[in-house]
């Protein structure tokens with residue numbers, strides 16, 4: 001049996017935006033969600049140990065009353081490249097699995113255009129570009145450049161893909177620390193649309209340039225989703241606002257504690273986009289937002305395409321068959337994929 005290449009996903013973003021935290025919370029949510037689909041999402045031993053340790057820190061941080069972004073509390077800044085390995089298979093089947101690897105690098109590497117970072121990015125199938133939502137939204141976005149460093153990230157993508165002439169790379173923009181803007185007020189409204197508009201407005205030039213320079217590697221849409229990594233941290237103010245190092249301060253909801261929400265969205269997007277492209281159903285302009293309008297329709301289309309590929313004995317079918325351990329195809333795979341797609345809600349994704 002030939003090995004299915006690992007699906008490699010790079011975590012992208014400067015220091016302290018929450019890359020490592022997103023990974024921890026994503027695993028916590030996804031493990032549960034995929035179990036509902038009859039799938040196993042398993043962290044390799046080393047990965048599980050690393051995640052457990054980081055989760056412990058995140059949970060302790062979330063139990064305080066206040067949090068200041070100064071790297072004195074909470075998850076420590078990453079100092080080396082770490083690979084987080086997972087596998088995905090159907091419960092009860094010993095067949096081959098889909099292997100996933102998230103590569104988490106120190107944010108600093110993005111600022112100094114580290115060559116290892118460029119290599120990782122260029123070899124990845126997708127990237128989760130983590131953006132601190134509070135830097136975009138608060139104080140007129142004055143600190144967005146220094147906190148989210150859009151220019152450095154743009155340069156990183158440019159360096160990674162300028163010499164690559166084929167192969168897709170999906171970018172999923174992940175708005176982290178977003179709970180302040182997703183909570184509902186008394187009238188049931190939230191500030192999600194405002195947040196998405198701010199993102200669009202602030203990043204449109206960078207995205208436009210990325211698209212025009214790297215058009216063979218990027219589709220015209222980039223997916224966006226919001227995540228709540230701790231789920232209980234609400235923005236209060238910027239401390240030392242007039243210095244070079246403004247630090248956001250958050251009030252934590254102690255009753256709620258660590259309550260991640262929406263963190264499985266980025267991986268769901270990466271998985272479904274990979275499947276959709278591999279199976280050829282993703283036409284130009286395809287995005288998770290489009291799927292989001294009608295998850296059931298997408299599931300049906302995906303199921304039909306899988307069947308056709310199976311009949312024609314195309315390689316992707318073989319891969320999918322192995323991924324789900326040789327279970328009678330139509331039922332098990334279509335079922336898992338349908339459930340995954342149907343779960344997508346209208347407000348899960350947006351596009352830029």
Ligand SMILES: Nc1nc2c(ncn2[C@@H]2O[C@H](COP(=O)(O)OP(=O)(O)OP(=O)(O)O)[C@@H](O)[C@H]2O)c(=O)[nH]1
Pocket residue numbers: 013014015016017018019020021022058061067069071073074075076077078079105106107108176177178228229230231233234250
């Ligand atoms: N307010 C708030 N803070 C969070 C949240 N999730 C994580 N943090 C805090 O943000 C800090 C930085 O997060 P990390 O995940 O280490 O950031 P990173 O992008 O991996 O940073 P580097 O490793 O330095 O590149 C941590 O100390 C966490 O305690 C959240 O949802 N809200």
Ligand SMILES: [Mg+2]
Pocket residue numbers: 019020021076077078104105106107
């Ligand atoms: Mg980190």
